Amino acid sequence: MKLYDGGKAPNPRRVRIYLAEKEIDVLLEAVDMNKLGHKSELISSRNPLQRLPVLELDDGTIISESVAICRYFEELHPEPALMGVDAVDKAVVEMWQRRMEMHLLLLVANVFRHAHPAMADWEVPQVKEFSDANKPKVMTTLAWLNAELKDREFIAGDRFSIADITAMIAIDFMKPARLQVPEDHKYLLAWYKNVKMRPSADA
Amino acid sequence: MKLYDGGKAPNPRRVRIYLAEKEIDVLLEAVDMNKLGHKSELISSRNPLQRLPVLELDDGTIISESVAICRYFEELHPEPALMGVDAVDKAVVEMWQRRMEMHLLLLVANVFRHAHPAMADWEVPQVKEFSDANKPKVMTTLAWLNAELKDREFIAGDRFSIADITAMIAIDFMKPARLQVPEDHKYLLAWYKNVKMRPSADA
Numbered sequence: 001m002k003l004y005d006g007g008k009a010p011n012p013r014r015v016r017i018y019l020a021e022k023e024i025d026v027l028l029e030a031v032d033m034n035k036l037g038h039k040s041e042l043i044s045s046r047n048p049l050q051r052l053p054v055l056e057l058d059d060g061t062i063i064s065e066s067v068a069i070c071r072y073f074e075e076l077h078p079e080p081a082l083m084g085v086d087a088v089d090k091a092v093v094e095m096w097q098r099r100m101e102m103h104l105l106l107l108v109a110n111v112f113r114h115a116h117p118a119m120a121d122w123e124v125p126q127v128k129e130f131s132d133a134n135k136p137k138v139m140t141t142l143a144w145l146n147a148e149l150k151d152r153e154f155i156a157g158d159r160f161s162i163a164d165i166t167a168m169i170a171i172d173f174m175k176p177a178r179l180q181v182p183e184d185h186k187y188l189l190a191w192y193k194n195v196k197m198r199p200s201a202d203a
Numbered sequence: 204m205k206l207y208d209g210g211k212a213p214n215p216r217r218v219r220i221y222l223a224e225k226e227i228d229v230l231l232e233a234v235d236m237n238k239l240g241h242k243s244e245l246i247s248s249r250n251p252l253q254r255l256p257v258l259e260l261d262d263g264t265i266i267s268e269s270v271a272i273c274r275y276f277e278e279l280h281p282e283p284a285l286m287g288v289d290a291v292d293k294a295v296v297e298m299w300q301r302r303m304e305m306h307l308l309l310l311v312a313n314v315f316r317h318a319h320p321a322m323a324d325w326e327v328p329q330v331k332e333f334s335d336a337n338k339p340k341v342m343t344t345l346a347w348l349n350a351e352l353k354d355r356e357f358i359a360g361d362r363f364s365i366a367d368i369t370a371m372i373a374i375d376f377m378k379p380a381r382l383q384v385p386e387d388h389k390y391l392l393a394w395y396k397n398v399k400m401r402p403s404a405d406a
Contacts, residue, residue, distance in 0.1 A: 048347055068298035075290035087278035095271035130333040144251055
Protein backbone atom coordinates (compact mmCIF):
# COMPACT_ATOMS: atom_id res chain seq x y z
CA MET A 1 0.00 0.00 0.00
CA LYS A 2 1.22 3.48 -0.84
CA LEU A 3 -0.08 7.00 -0.24
CA TYR A 4 0.83 9.56 -2.87
CA ASP A 5 1.23 12.60 -0.67
CA GLY A 6 1.10 16.28 -1.53
CA GLY A 7 3.03 18.06 1.21
CA LYS A 8 1.64 21.20 2.85
CA ALA A 9 -1.65 21.47 0.94
CA PRO A 10 -4.80 21.09 3.10
CA ASN A 11 -6.06 17.73 1.85
CA PRO A 12 -2.77 15.81 2.08
CA ARG A 13 -2.38 17.22 5.60
CA ARG A 14 -5.91 16.15 6.48
CA VAL A 15 -5.10 12.50 5.76
CA ARG A 16 -1.68 12.61 7.45
CA ILE A 17 -3.21 14.09 10.62
CA TYR A 18 -5.91 11.40 10.56
CA LEU A 19 -3.27 8.65 10.22
CA ALA A 20 -1.19 10.16 13.03
CA GLU A 21 -4.25 10.19 15.34
CA LYS A 22 -4.82 6.53 14.47
CA GLU A 23 -1.10 5.69 14.80
CA ILE A 24 -1.23 3.99 11.40
CA ASP A 25 2.00 3.85 9.38
CA VAL A 26 1.58 4.06 5.61
CA LEU A 27 4.34 4.29 3.03
CA LEU A 28 4.28 7.86 1.70
CA GLU A 29 5.46 8.82 -1.77
CA ALA A 30 6.10 12.55 -1.92
CA VAL A 31 4.64 14.39 -4.92
CA ASP A 32 5.83 17.96 -5.37
CA MET A 33 2.73 20.03 -6.07
CA ASN A 34 4.83 23.16 -6.54
CA LYS A 35 6.34 21.42 -9.56
CA LEU A 36 2.79 20.42 -10.63
CA GLY A 37 3.54 16.80 -9.76
CA HIS A 38 -0.22 16.23 -9.29
CA LYS A 39 -0.62 16.79 -13.04
CA SER A 40 2.05 14.20 -13.92
CA GLU A 41 1.25 10.96 -15.72
CA LEU A 42 2.01 9.14 -12.45
CA ILE A 43 -0.92 10.84 -10.70
CA SER A 44 -3.23 11.53 -13.67
CA SER A 45 -3.32 7.85 -14.55
CA ARG A 46 -4.37 7.06 -10.97
CA ASN A 47 -6.70 10.02 -10.36
CA PRO A 48 -7.91 11.78 -13.49
CA LEU A 49 -9.01 14.69 -11.30
CA GLN A 50 -5.30 15.32 -10.63
CA ARG A 51 -5.86 15.86 -6.93
CA LEU A 52 -3.86 14.56 -3.98
CA PRO A 53 -3.63 12.52 -1.87
CA VAL A 54 -4.21 9.21 -3.65
CA LEU A 55 -4.09 5.83 -1.91
CA GLU A 56 -3.01 2.80 -3.93
CA LEU A 57 -3.74 -0.60 -2.43
CA ASP A 58 -1.56 -3.64 -3.09
CA ASP A 59 -4.02 -5.01 -5.66
CA GLY A 60 -3.91 -1.72 -7.56
CA THR A 61 -7.24 -0.37 -6.28
CA ILE A 62 -7.15 3.42 -6.21
CA ILE A 63 -8.89 5.51 -3.56
CA SER A 64 -8.82 9.28 -3.93
CA GLU A 65 -10.73 11.93 -1.95
CA SER A 66 -9.34 12.52 1.52
CA VAL A 67 -12.46 11.54 3.46
CA ALA A 68 -12.85 8.34 1.43
CA ILE A 69 -9.24 7.42 2.25
CA CYS A 70 -9.99 8.03 5.93
CA ARG A 71 -13.16 5.91 5.62
CA TYR A 72 -11.06 2.97 4.36
CA PHE A 73 -8.78 3.11 7.40
CA GLU A 74 -11.69 3.76 9.79
CA GLU A 75 -13.37 0.54 8.66
CA LEU A 76 -10.17 -1.47 9.17
CA HIS A 77 -9.06 0.25 12.40
CA PRO A 78 -12.17 1.47 14.25
CA GLU A 79 -10.26 2.56 17.37
CA PRO A 80 -9.85 5.33 18.32
CA ALA A 81 -13.08 6.29 16.54
CA LEU A 82 -12.62 9.43 14.45
CA MET A 83 -15.82 9.00 12.41
CA GLY A 84 -18.29 8.08 15.15
CA VAL A 85 -19.15 5.00 17.20
CA ASP A 86 -22.81 4.19 16.43
CA ALA A 87 -25.52 5.19 13.96
CA VAL A 88 -26.39 8.53 15.58
CA ASP A 89 -22.79 9.44 16.38
CA LYS A 90 -21.54 8.51 12.89
CA ALA A 91 -24.26 10.69 11.39
CA VAL A 92 -23.52 13.60 13.73
CA VAL A 93 -19.77 13.41 13.01
CA GLU A 94 -20.45 13.26 9.27
CA MET A 95 -22.81 16.24 9.57
CA TRP A 96 -20.13 18.30 11.27
CA GLN A 97 -17.35 17.09 8.98
CA ARG A 98 -19.46 18.18 5.99
CA ARG A 99 -20.43 21.47 7.59
CA MET A 100 -16.75 22.23 8.20
CA GLU A 101 -15.90 21.21 4.66
CA MET A 102 -18.68 23.00 2.74
CA HIS A 103 -19.10 26.05 4.96
CA LEU A 104 -15.51 26.65 6.05
CA LEU A 105 -12.75 24.81 4.16
CA LEU A 106 -14.38 25.28 0.76
CA LEU A 107 -15.07 28.97 1.43
CA VAL A 108 -11.50 29.62 2.58
CA ALA A 109 -10.23 27.76 -0.49
CA ASN A 110 -12.46 29.94 -2.67
CA VAL A 111 -10.98 33.10 -1.12
CA PHE A 112 -7.45 31.80 -1.68
CA ARG A 113 -7.69 30.13 -5.07
CA HIS A 114 -9.60 32.93 -6.78
CA ALA A 115 -7.28 35.72 -5.66
CA HIS A 116 -3.75 34.53 -4.84
CA PRO A 117 -1.24 35.13 -7.66
CA ALA A 118 0.35 31.71 -7.03
CA MET A 119 -2.97 30.08 -7.93
CA ALA A 120 -3.30 31.70 -11.37
CA ASP A 121 -2.32 28.45 -13.14
CA TRP A 122 -4.43 26.30 -10.83
CA GLU A 123 -7.77 28.09 -10.79
CA VAL A 124 -8.64 29.11 -14.33
CA PRO A 125 -10.18 31.60 -14.57
CA GLN A 126 -9.62 33.29 -11.23
CA VAL A 127 -12.69 35.37 -10.37
CA LYS A 128 -11.59 38.03 -7.92
CA GLU A 129 -15.17 39.11 -7.19
CA PHE A 130 -15.97 35.53 -6.14
CA SER A 131 -12.97 35.47 -3.81
CA ASP A 132 -14.26 38.65 -2.16
CA ALA A 133 -17.81 37.27 -1.95
CA ASN A 134 -16.57 34.36 0.15
CA LYS A 135 -14.81 36.45 2.79
CA PRO A 136 -17.89 37.53 4.79
CA LYS A 137 -19.26 33.99 4.52
CA VAL A 138 -16.13 32.64 6.21
CA MET A 139 -16.62 35.16 9.01
CA THR A 140 -20.28 34.14 9.43
CA THR A 141 -19.26 30.50 9.81
CA LEU A 142 -16.56 31.40 12.35
CA ALA A 143 -19.02 33.37 14.49
CA TRP A 144 -21.47 30.47 14.47
CA LEU A 145 -18.74 27.97 15.28
CA ASN A 146 -17.51 30.12 18.16
CA ALA A 147 -21.01 30.08 19.69
CA GLU A 148 -21.30 26.30 19.15
CA LEU A 149 -18.02 25.67 20.95
CA LYS A 150 -19.12 27.47 24.09
CA ASP A 151 -20.56 24.28 25.55
CA ARG A 152 -18.41 21.48 24.22
CA GLU A 153 -14.78 20.55 23.76
CA PHE A 154 -14.80 19.38 20.14
CA ILE A 155 -16.63 20.23 16.94
CA ALA A 156 -18.89 17.16 16.87
CA GLY A 157 -19.24 16.60 20.64
CA ASP A 158 -17.03 15.48 23.49
CA ARG A 159 -14.68 13.40 21.36
CA PHE A 160 -12.01 14.49 18.86
CA SER A 161 -13.12 13.55 15.34
CA ILE A 162 -12.45 14.04 11.65
CA ALA A 163 -14.63 17.17 11.91
CA ASP A 164 -11.92 18.73 14.12
CA ILE A 165 -9.26 17.82 11.58
CA THR A 166 -11.19 19.45 8.73
CA ALA A 167 -11.89 22.56 10.81
CA MET A 168 -8.26 22.83 11.93
CA ILE A 169 -6.80 22.60 8.42
CA ALA A 170 -9.42 25.11 7.25
CA ILE A 171 -8.35 27.60 9.90
CA ASP A 172 -4.66 26.95 9.13
CA PHE A 173 -5.51 27.61 5.49
CA MET A 174 -6.86 31.05 6.43
CA LYS A 175 -3.27 32.30 6.78
CA PRO A 176 -2.31 32.10 3.09
CA ALA A 177 -5.85 33.29 2.30
CA ARG A 178 -5.06 36.36 4.44
CA LEU A 179 -8.01 35.88 6.78
CA GLN A 180 -7.98 35.96 10.57
CA VAL A 181 -10.13 34.58 13.37
CA PRO A 182 -11.45 37.63 15.27
CA GLU A 183 -9.81 37.96 18.69
CA ASP A 184 -13.16 37.99 20.50
CA HIS A 185 -14.00 34.46 19.27
CA LYS A 186 -12.63 33.05 22.52
CA TYR A 187 -14.32 29.64 22.42
CA LEU A 188 -13.15 29.00 18.87
CA LEU A 189 -9.61 30.19 19.66
CA ALA A 190 -9.46 27.97 22.78
CA TRP A 191 -10.58 24.96 20.71
CA TYR A 192 -7.99 25.81 18.04
CA LYS A 193 -5.19 26.10 20.59
CA ASN A 194 -6.26 22.77 22.06
CA VAL A 195 -6.26 20.83 18.78
CA LYS A 196 -3.02 22.47 17.60
CA MET A 197 -1.29 21.11 20.74
CA ARG A 198 -2.02 17.52 19.73
CA PRO A 199 1.08 15.80 18.29
CA SER A 200 -0.91 14.95 15.14
CA ALA A 201 -1.12 18.63 14.20
CA ASP A 202 2.49 18.51 13.00
CA ALA A 203 1.91 15.58 10.65
CA MET B 204 -38.78 10.73 13.87
CA LYS B 205 -39.51 13.43 11.31
CA LEU B 206 -37.83 14.61 8.13
CA TYR B 207 -38.24 18.29 7.32
CA ASP B 208 -38.42 18.08 3.56
CA GLY B 209 -37.78 20.72 0.92
CA GLY B 210 -39.66 19.58 -2.17
CA LYS B 211 -38.02 19.71 -5.59
CA ALA B 212 -34.58 21.05 -4.59
CA PRO B 213 -31.66 18.66 -5.22
CA ASN B 214 -30.75 17.78 -1.62
CA PRO B 215 -34.26 16.98 -0.36
CA ARG B 216 -34.71 14.81 -3.45
CA ARG B 217 -31.39 13.08 -2.76
CA VAL B 218 -32.60 11.86 0.62
CA ARG B 219 -36.09 10.90 -0.60
CA ILE B 220 -34.60 8.84 -3.45
CA TYR B 221 -32.25 7.15 -0.98
CA LEU B 222 -35.17 6.29 1.35
CA ALA B 223 -37.23 4.97 -1.59
CA GLU B 224 -34.36 2.69 -2.64
CA LYS B 225 -34.18 1.41 0.95
CA GLU B 226 -37.99 1.15 1.22
CA ILE B 227 -37.83 3.11 4.48
CA ASP B 228 -40.91 5.11 5.48
CA VAL B 229 -40.22 8.34 7.34
CA LEU B 230 -42.76 10.97 8.34
CA LEU B 231 -42.17 13.97 6.07
CA GLU B 232 -43.00 17.53 7.03
CA ALA B 233 -43.17 19.70 3.94
CA VAL B 234 -41.30 23.01 4.10
CA ASP B 235 -42.00 25.41 1.25
CA MET B 236 -38.63 26.72 0.10
CA ASN B 237 -40.31 29.02 -2.42
CA LYS B 238 -41.82 30.82 0.55
CA LEU B 239 -38.36 30.76 2.22
CA GLY B 240 -39.58 28.20 4.75
CA HIS B 241 -35.96 27.08 5.22
CA LYS B 242 -35.26 30.48 6.79
CA SER B 243 -38.16 30.17 9.27
CA GLU B 244 -37.64 29.87 13.02
CA LEU B 245 -38.83 26.24 12.75
CA ILE B 246 -35.84 25.33 10.56
CA SER B 247 -33.27 27.91 11.73
CA SER B 248 -33.57 26.69 15.31
CA ARG B 249 -32.87 23.14 14.12
CA ASN B 250 -30.24 23.90 11.46
CA PRO B 251 -28.60 27.33 11.74
CA LEU B 252 -27.29 26.87 8.18
CA GLN B 253 -30.96 27.09 7.06
CA ARG B 254 -30.59 24.19 4.66
CA LEU B 255 -32.91 21.29 4.03
CA PRO B 256 -33.53 18.46 4.59
CA VAL B 257 -33.24 18.14 8.37
CA LEU B 258 -33.89 14.92 10.27
CA GLU B 259 -35.18 15.14 13.83
CA LEU B 260 -34.99 12.00 15.94
CA ASP B 261 -37.48 11.21 18.70
CA ASP B 262 -35.03 12.36 21.39
CA GLY B 263 -34.60 15.71 19.64
CA THR B 264 -31.23 14.94 18.04
CA ILE B 265 -30.86 16.89 14.80
CA ILE B 266 -29.06 15.54 11.75
CA SER B 267 -28.64 17.86 8.78
CA GLU B 268 -26.57 17.37 5.61
CA SER B 269 -28.11 14.92 3.15
CA VAL B 270 -25.28 12.40 3.15
CA ALA B 271 -25.14 12.37 6.97
CA ILE B 272 -28.88 11.63 7.06
CA CYS B 273 -28.31 8.78 4.61
CA ARG B 274 -25.42 7.53 6.78
CA TYR B 275 -27.76 7.29 9.78
CA PHE B 276 -30.20 5.08 7.89
CA GLU B 277 -27.41 3.07 6.25
CA GLU B 278 -26.06 2.12 9.67
CA LEU B 279 -29.51 1.01 10.89
CA HIS B 280 -30.61 -0.66 7.63
CA PRO B 281 -27.51 -1.96 5.83
CA GLU B 282 -29.47 -3.79 3.11
CA PRO B 283 -29.60 -3.06 0.23
CA ALA B 284 -26.17 -1.45 0.60
CA LEU B 285 -26.10 2.02 -0.96
CA MET B 286 -22.85 3.12 0.72
CA GLY B 287 -20.68 0.03 0.17
CA VAL B 288 -20.35 -3.42 1.73
CA ASP B 289 -16.77 -3.66 3.06
CA ALA B 290 -13.81 -1.36 3.74
CA VAL B 291 -12.64 -1.08 0.12
CA ASP B 292 -16.15 -0.85 -1.31
CA LYS B 293 -17.27 1.74 1.24
CA ALA B 294 -14.22 3.84 0.41
CA VAL B 295 -14.76 3.49 -3.35
CA VAL B 296 -18.45 4.45 -3.05
CA GLU B 297 -17.53 7.44 -0.88
CA MET B 298 -14.86 8.48 -3.38
CA TRP B 299 -17.38 8.46 -6.22
CA GLN B 300 -20.12 10.08 -4.16
CA ARG B 301 -17.70 12.91 -3.32
CA ARG B 302 -16.44 13.20 -6.89
CA MET B 303 -20.04 13.53 -8.10
CA GLU B 304 -20.76 16.06 -5.40
CA MET B 305 -17.68 18.29 -5.69
CA HIS B 306 -17.02 17.97 -9.43
CA LEU B 307 -20.59 17.79 -10.75
CA LEU B 308 -23.42 18.75 -8.38
CA LEU B 309 -21.52 21.68 -6.84
CA LEU B 310 -20.42 22.98 -10.25
CA VAL B 311 -23.97 22.78 -11.65
CA ALA B 312 -25.24 24.53 -8.52
CA ASN B 313 -22.62 27.25 -9.04
CA VAL B 314 -23.80 27.79 -12.63
CA PHE B 315 -27.42 28.00 -11.47
CA ARG B 316 -27.15 29.93 -8.25
CA HIS B 317 -24.82 32.63 -9.55
CA ALA B 318 -26.86 33.43 -12.66
CA HIS B 319 -30.54 32.53 -12.33
CA PRO B 320 -32.77 35.54 -11.49
CA ALA B 321 -34.80 33.40 -9.07
CA MET B 322 -31.64 32.89 -6.98
CA ALA B 323 -30.90 36.59 -6.47
CA ASP B 324 -32.15 36.49 -2.86
CA TRP B 325 -30.46 33.13 -2.14
CA GLU B 326 -26.94 33.65 -3.44
CA VAL B 327 -25.73 37.07 -2.34
CA PRO B 328 -23.89 38.42 -4.22
CA GLN B 329 -24.46 36.56 -7.45
CA VAL B 330 -21.23 36.56 -9.46
CA LYS B 331 -22.16 36.03 -13.09
CA GLU B 332 -18.53 35.55 -14.14
CA PHE B 333 -18.24 32.68 -11.65
CA SER B 334 -21.37 31.06 -13.05
CA ASP B 335 -19.82 31.19 -16.52
CA ALA B 336 -16.48 29.86 -15.23
CA ASN B 337 -18.19 26.70 -14.00
CA LYS B 338 -19.87 25.80 -17.28
CA PRO B 339 -16.83 24.33 -19.08
CA LYS B 340 -15.88 22.51 -15.85
CA VAL B 341 -19.26 20.76 -15.83
CA MET B 342 -18.65 19.67 -19.42
CA THR B 343 -15.18 18.33 -18.55
CA THR B 344 -16.65 16.22 -15.75
CA LEU B 345 -19.38 14.88 -18.05
CA ALA B 346 -16.86 13.81 -20.71
CA TRP B 347 -14.76 12.02 -18.09
CA LEU B 348 -17.84 10.35 -16.60
CA ASN B 349 -18.98 9.19 -20.03
CA ALA B 350 -15.63 7.46 -20.58
CA GLU B 351 -15.75 5.91 -17.10
CA LEU B 352 -19.21 4.44 -17.75
CA LYS B 353 -18.12 2.61 -20.87
CA ASP B 354 -17.16 -0.46 -18.88
CA ARG B 355 -19.56 -0.55 -15.95
CA GLU B 356 -23.23 -0.22 -15.17
CA PHE B 357 -23.12 2.20 -12.24
CA ILE B 358 -20.98 5.14 -11.11
CA ALA B 359 -19.10 3.30 -8.35
CA GLY B 360 -19.06 -0.20 -9.87
CA ASP B 361 -21.58 -2.94 -10.62
CA ARG B 362 -24.02 -1.94 -7.87
CA PHE B 363 -26.38 1.04 -7.63
CA SER B 364 -25.17 3.37 -4.85
CA ILE B 365 -25.51 6.82 -3.35
CA ALA B 366 -23.00 7.98 -5.97
CA ASP B 367 -25.63 7.27 -8.65
CA ILE B 368 -28.21 9.25 -6.70
CA THR B 369 -25.92 12.28 -6.42
CA ALA B 370 -24.97 12.08 -10.10
CA MET B 371 -28.61 11.72 -11.18
CA ILE B 372 -29.85 14.72 -9.20
CA ALA B 373 -26.88 16.73 -10.51
CA ILE B 374 -27.82 15.94 -14.09
CA ASP B 375 -31.49 16.67 -13.38
CA PHE B 376 -30.33 20.00 -11.93
CA MET B 377 -28.63 20.84 -15.24
CA LYS B 378 -32.07 21.63 -16.71
CA PRO B 379 -32.80 24.76 -14.61
CA ALA B 380 -29.09 25.62 -14.98
CA ARG B 381 -29.64 25.54 -18.76
CA LEU B 382 -26.94 22.96 -19.40
CA GLN B 383 -27.21 19.81 -21.52
CA VAL B 384 -25.43 16.48 -21.70
CA PRO B 385 -23.88 16.31 -25.20
CA GLU B 386 -25.69 13.80 -27.43
CA ASP B 387 -22.49 11.91 -28.20
CA HIS B 388 -22.01 10.98 -24.52
CA LYS B 389 -23.76 7.68 -25.16
CA TYR B 390 -22.50 5.75 -22.12
CA LEU B 391 -23.49 8.55 -19.76
CA LEU B 392 -26.90 8.93 -21.41
CA ALA B 393 -27.53 5.16 -21.23
CA TRP B 394 -26.65 5.18 -17.53
CA TYR B 395 -28.93 8.19 -16.97
CA LYS B 396 -31.85 6.53 -18.78
CA ASN B 397 -31.28 3.41 -16.69
CA VAL B 398 -31.29 5.16 -13.29
CA LYS B 399 -34.24 7.40 -14.25
CA MET B 400 -36.31 4.25 -14.91
CA ARG B 401 -35.96 3.14 -11.31
CA PRO B 402 -39.14 3.81 -9.28
CA SER B 403 -37.07 5.77 -6.75
CA ALA B 404 -36.34 8.48 -9.34
CA ASP B 405 -39.86 9.85 -8.83
CA ALA B 406 -39.48 10.20 -5.06
